[in-house]
Amino acid sequence: MSEAPDGGRLPARSAIAAVTGRFTEHRPPGAPETGDGPLGWEGYGRSRARAAGRTGEEESVLYGTAEVDGRACVLAAFEFGFLGGSLGRRTGDRLEAAYALAEERRLPLVSLVATGGSRMQEGMIALIQLQRVAGASARLRAAGLPQIAVLRDPSTGGGWATLGAGADVVLAVPGAQIGFAGSRVRPADADPYAYTAEGQFEAGQVDAVVAPELLRPTLGRWLAALTVTGPARPAPVPGALSPAGLPETGWDAVEQARAPERPRAGAYLDAYFEDRLPLHGDRCGGTDPGMLCGVGIRDGRPVAYAAQCGTATRPAGYRTAARVIRLADRLGLPVLTLIDTPGAANDAEAERAGAGPAIAEVFAAVASARVPVTSLVIGEGGSGGALALAAPGNTHVTADSYFSVIAPELAAAILKRGPDEVRATAGQLRLRPQDLVDLGVARSVVGPAGEPAP
Structure with a gap:
């Protein structure tokens, strides 16, 4: 052309x-x-x-x-x-x-x-x-x-x-x-x-x-x-792709979430959408391959998505996610977020690139969205870098996931505990999927069809 x-x-x-x-x-x-x-x-x-x-x-x-x-x-x-x-x-x-x-x-x-x-x-x-x-x-x-x-x-x-x-x-x-x-x-x-x-x-x-x-x-x-007819309905919760059962201990939850064979965001998106169109980049000169964003078609209706891929999310990834959520809100598209990160990237380059402001953009985009946002934790939920993508009141978890104020190793370090106390700290953090439901942080532990697991 x-x-x-x-x-x-x-x-x-x-x-x-x-x-x-x-x-x-x-x-x-x-x-x-x-x-x-x-x-x-x-x-x-x-x-x-x-x-x-x-x-x-x-x-x-x-x-x-x-x-x-x-x-x-x-x-x-x-x-x-x-x-x-x-x-x-x-x-x-x-x-x-x-x-x-x-x-x-x-x-x-x-x-x-x-x-x-x-x-x-x-x-x-x-x-x-x-x-x-x-x-x-x-x-x-x-x-x-x-x-x-x-x-x-x-x-x-x-x-x-x-x-x-x-x-x-x-x-x-x-x-x-x-x-x-x-x-x-x-x-x-x-x-x-x-x-x-x-x-x-x-x-x-x-x-x-x-x-x-x-x-x-x-x-x-x-x-x-990008063509919307009628009011935005909440995106259905994706079904769990892993046969994993609920973990017995906090450390079991961490190990299940970190298992190399655990299904990742790409597999969830492929199973969820009939067609998928990526939106690439933050429009500020940055990209993050660990954040997949775009608009997909499910049951003939468009849904915007932002999905973490299990890596430490970089500022460009957060800005891209915020861009997509704001676009969805303006056009009237429901939003699906998939949460899977050990936490936000915290190296010097990430700080220079504005990690804090970028995370703030996502928090603000989710908080101000007039369209429904559905969130599913599919792996690691590490601190504020994961929470930024979580929909208040409409976050769900899989059996092979955890959500924590911070990774248990880092929590132990902050509390001046030795490496031998990391496993016990994981239990005290109550980060297991069933704990998150009990605490009211998550609405459900989902099964294969997206329904609450038994």
Whole structure:
């Protein structure tokens, strides 16, 4: 989708045709730009005329309603052949109208971005179009409607910093140039990989790099996952995947939770969902492979999820989880969290990356969520790093899990006890699944079907 057969960039209408066979173009109010524009830039009118002649378009963006794999949306596509897909005031008119159309029709907005940034020939008039786009995006967000961006080649400047990075889901085509700084203005010694789709994915700024032939079905899946009908119902509690019985002692509970063969988050998510779409990265330059986040389909209904994988959770993992919970709350999706961590990462790098503030973000996201949150402890529940993902009043546990104020070894150290007292400390902490139910911390110990175990 990023490149045409002749080596040029794919025209907007070809990009649209690649993702939908049903597109109805709309026209914004107002006349096209005339003359040499708001600055009287000599030759600007002739440049626009040549661009229109080459592309057949009046401006660098076209928009309208569409169906992608049977899912209705508003689609906006950039025409890079029209002055590098740059944003001028008439581009702003069209983008603002596209957002307004999505809000009016209660439809998701899909943007096929390919732009070099703001239009030099319109100066500050071009630059302030970013404020218009940001305002329109904020209104659509407040209306509870999703935004999906597909980053084509290139996606730079204000187009990346508004429609692209501001979307709820960010997809990119392989090899696309992506970055706030375009190729002509970035430092000469800059690492070129950082400005690619793949580099931005590694940095947690892009959710997925999608091959052109998979864009249509991928967009269809995302539109299905982000489309909500009716009030959010609580996500059902997942069934336990392990045959383990209830532990006799606190230390038995710890050993069961730490067993290498115990089912992990990936197995639970695969068993729970019919389809799963990951959301990747914290949008602050970080990723954590120990936190799986995204939206899945269960019994035909979307559920957002954040799942710890048994490792010490890093700040980027918490920020990604908070991002997903906030998105679910805005769109009206129920949330499922799976808890499994010995605790938050506590090395110097984690502290520099803001471990405390990141955990606070998750606590706040869960506490303020208007949608129901369901939590299941599937392994280790280590201290506040685990509790941050737990839903107050709706947390359940498996038989091979524990939840503790801190790991028993660390509790013993804090209490100035020797290594030979760790097992006894585990018992005193009352961290077994059945203890957690008795204490009112957990609602139930779940069985194979998600029901309370006998």
